[in-house]
Amino acid sequence: MVWDSFHAAMASRVLWAAMLAIWILLAMLAPIGVREDYTTTFRFFDVYNGTRMKAMLAQGMVDPSQEDAPLGRIAEAMPEELSRKLKRVGEGDEVRIPLPMLTDALNELIDQEFKLATGKVDDDESEKEADKDSNSRHWYDAVAWKETVRLRELRELDEMPAEELSDSLVRRRARLRIEAALPGVFEARSARSVLLTYGTLDFPTGFEIDRTQFESLFNQFVIPTLVHWLLGFVLVFLGILVTASIIPDMLQTGSLHLLLSKPVSRPALLIAKFVGGCAFVFLCVAQLVIGLYLIAGLRLEIWNPRILWCIPVAVFLFAVFFSVSVPAGLKWRSPIISIAAAGALAAICLVFSIIAGVFDTRIVQPDRIAGLVRAGDDLLSVTNGGGLNRMDEEQLQWVPVIESKAMSNDRVLRPVAIDDDHVLTARIRNGKFNPFGSGSLDLIVLARDNDWKPQPGLRLPTATERLIPIGMTAGPGSGHTLAVNTADLLITHNRDILSSIGKKVEDSDKEAGDENDESSDGRSPRGQASNSIGAWLSTLVTMQGGATEEFVSILPRNVALSPPIRLAVPPPVKDAAEGRSSETTRLLILNGSQLQQLEPDGDPVENVWQRTRAVDLPRSDTPLPPVLAASGRYVIASTGDELARVLDGSELSEFYVGDWPEDIAPLSVHAVADNLFLVVTTEGNGHLLHVFDHDADDDVSEHRLQIIATLPVDDIESAMVETVADASIARMFVAHDVDRISEFQVSKNLQSADLTLIRSIEPERSFWRRVDRYGIGLLELLTPQVLALGDTTAGMVSGKKAFIIGGGDMETGEVVRYGIVKPIVSCGVFILAMLLLSCVYFTRSDF
Structure with a gap:
């Protein structure tokens, strides 16, 4: 019976017309090729x-x-x-x-x-x-x-x-x-770019990406788009047009009696017809996908066997709609009604998908936590919607400090705490896609004694993308704040920040006349242009992201920033030079393919910083973001080439290079202790990573990484690590599942998976968030997620579970995670339910 359905499909004129169209399409695509040339x-x-x-x-x-x-x-x-x-x-x-x-x-x-x-x-x-x-x-x-x-x-x-x-x-x-x-x-662009060719002709422009990036683009976007649209909406519904008559034709009096006279049950007969009906789409899809696979391999030099996964996915997609066509054909015995039923299902799925997308974009995404900071006992977070919230511990809900807006183009910098009572951030108008935004950029200071209300502070350098606290001690106003923009590193005293909001801070270390001293490279202490040049030059310097009245550039002349970059501030180390002990502030920069260490020659603001060490790392052009984290003993760095590099924290000597444990794809890394790091992956998981360095007595020379614990939460949005003073523990705050917070405690001398969940905060959802969770969630549960099968295809073909959008600035960019299994389960359950319903109806009905 299955063979009869295959034979019927082969006899269809529509099948041969579709095959001819596929062969013509493949013939048109066959001349496309690639070649590489310098950018x-x-x-x-x-x-x-x-x-x-x-x-x-x-x-x-x-x-x-x-x-x-x-x-x-x-x-x-x-x-x-x-x-x-x-x-x-x-x-x-x-x-x-x-x-x-x-x-x-x-x-x-x-x-x-x-x-x-x-x-x-x-x-x-x-x-x-x-x-x-x-x-x-x-x-x-x-x-x-x-x-x-x-x-x-x-x-x-x-x-x-x-x-x-x-x-x-x-x-x-x-x-x-x-x-x-x-x-x-x-x-930062690759030295070589991919150029498309058609026969002997070059396309008029190059992609400005290297072969690795081209392969990733091809596997994650081009092939899934072809499968999702060409196969999903053309061949699938073409298949419905051809196969809609299979069940009504079977129910004809002569045909049905002949079939039922054979020793086969009715459910088996119906299932056989269903499987045979899928033969049409299989024959068409197999030719197209195999043809694309051969063109990709022979012409584009991309031999990716995972492309063949598109065949079962496309047939599976067709089976969803055919499973609705079958019971409609049993009930009304009309091919037209069978086609209408499949079309109605497609319309319902499309409408529900649009509704779910609108709710996700306008309700859920603006509330997702992009960054965390803890000041004393208060927890603050910045959201994807350009808002800033404070956790109300009594009510267990987020209290808006800066309102979050859906589809907002504003960007709020990740907040930082300069002491237990003051938090710094900034709001860049129209800065989500443009680091310069529009209008002036002022530092925003939130103080506990002012009920955490935003107060304007110092003028920030233009295009500031990140704030980093450096060298803080227990006293208020101690330490410094570093402003990082697209091309410079600029620093100011925390005491000046507090003074800008009207707070007086004693400064015993500041000597009279320091503000008028010239630094050794000819700059004024406040980074202003020389008065002889004029205000117009100062304006141009400000436009470039240069120094402002209070922020001084510390970037050495022999260092140039090239986005994307990553920064880390290792814990201060004791320097006993000349018989005196002092804490040395260091700054690590992963700048392109080079890891650089900067140190100030004296006061971080009044003196020039010097590049004391530099390590060249292999450059990578993979879609993974670069990561950097530093403890007092180790530095973990990766340029995005799927390799982990562990370096000595003091000398920056590389002593381990290898794959990440369990092939994880790191999104960010945070130092927890000297030999312990928290790794957040692109899939939204969190792992505790231990650096093992074996002594000579162990007769093992290699240093290795090992995952010793996995956080019991998924869909991690952001993470923050806090070391508890005078204790052998550290605390980790993890934002996950949109706006939930989980607090963990871990031993600083961790040798095993000793991880303790202290508490989990689930804020009360708003009305529309509840509608999304229970209303839209119920609709997604009752309808097959056919449109989400595009993510399944992209994940299968690329072998990845997520990809990064953006990431050129100091942050990690937007992470899009593929839902590979959920659409398959949803559509599979729907197919089984419809087939079961059809079998029951076919068995109990008298035809």
Whole structure:
């Protein structure tokens, strides 16, 4: 009987028409291929910090001190129209300059460098060059560029003989020279990019991503989209049109009597017809998926056998709708009604999916906790909706300090506590997708004695993305706060922050006249531009994210930030140099593929910080985010290449490189103790990771990582670790399941899975949150989640359970987790229920 259904499907003209269409589609896709070349040109999406770029070029135009510097030479070479706009910016005018105009001008500089280096200049261009002013100069000068922070790749290219450089490498070198002159402006891009080809023709633009990223994009988006839309909405409903007549035709008097005369039960007969009906979709889907697999392997060099999982997923999707068509055909014996029933199910699933998506976007997502901080006994959190909440311990609910809004473009920085009574944060208007936002950026101070109400504090550097407390002691106003923006590290005294809200803090260490002293590199202590230059230059420096009145830049001249970066502040260590004991403040920066350590030469604000150590790490372009955490003894770092690196905390010497335990994909890492770390994975799980270093007596030389405990919570949003003073324990606060909080206690000398849950706080849900949980949740339970099978396909094909959106700033970006199993269970239960109903009806009815 199953074979009869296969035979009937093969005899269908629609099947052969569909096969012909599939063969034509595959023939059209077959010429698509890829090739790799060096990343040589700028695209507008390469610019991470457009405002800084505009301000830097404007400064190069109007600042006399930059005339012979790389910045001034590049600004001088800008096209005439762009030069006029940049001069107006330098004069203080508000001028809108599109990013494509800036990147096109930089690409012209690359062309000039290429033609000069290779001598490939047309006759017309030679005449134009001859007509130029004899005083004009080329934008690049080797002497001037020695002052810039050059990547290793650029240094190697500069040292290579010109005759050994290909045309692509010449252009690549020119691009890297521009990036060195404009630090903190561009996104970190791979040295090689993937170019699509069609036959012998190149597509007009490259992807600006390397092969690894291209494969990830292909597996996680291209193939699932084809399966979800092409297979799900074309072939599935085409299959419904063809198979809708199987059951009504079976119920014809002559056909049914002949079938029932055979030694087979009615349920077996119906199931056989159902399985045979799936043969049509299987035959079509198998050809399309196998064809795509071969094209991906032969033309794109992506041999991913997981692509073949699309075949059973697509047939499974068809079975959901066919399971509704079967009972409709039994009841009304009409192919048209069977098709209408399947269409009605599709409409219901689509409407319910839209409703669930609206509730998730406007009700649930704004309440998700993105960051936590604890000040004394109070717990505060920042939400995805740009809000800030405080936990009311008595009522067990979040009290809004800054209202969270659905679909808000505002961003609230992760709060930090500078003591038990004061918390710092900032609200960037329209800053969710633009680090500069709109309007001025002021520090927000929340004080316990003011009932945690927001108070404006110091003016923050433009485009600040993170605040980090450094060197705090027990006294109020002690220590410093570091503001990190897209291209600089800036610091201020906590006492100045408290003074900005009207609080007087005694400062016994501050000597008279310090504010007027000049630092060793020519900066003023407050990072202001020299008065001789003028207020216009100060404005340009502020536009670039430079120093403000109270925040001083501490970034050494030989260090340039290149997003995304990660920072960690190890616990202070005792330095007994010259017979005296003092605590040394350190700052670790995972900057691209280099781990750097910065230390102040004296007071962190009044003196220059120096790069004391640097370790080059292999660069990776995988979708995983970089992670960094530091305890007093160890540093764990990863550049996103799925390898964990453990370094000695004092010397930054690498003594372990290996896979993460149990193949976890880390999203963030937090130091709990000297040899204990909390790892939050992209899947939303939390693990305690122990660093084992075996003594020589153990006759084991390798150092290894091991998971010794797993937190009993899922869907972790954020985590915070707090060391309890004068005790051998640490506390961990974990936000999970939207806005729930769980507090754990763990021994600092943990050698086993000794993990204790102290309490779990489940805040009272709002009215609409209850509607979402019980109303929308019930609808999702009663209807098959066919649209969510797209996540299932993406997870199966990519082999990943989550992917990251964004992550170019200091934070981790938005995590999208695939629901792989839940849609399969939902649709599977629905199919079984409908088949059971059909079998019961078919058995008990008289046909």
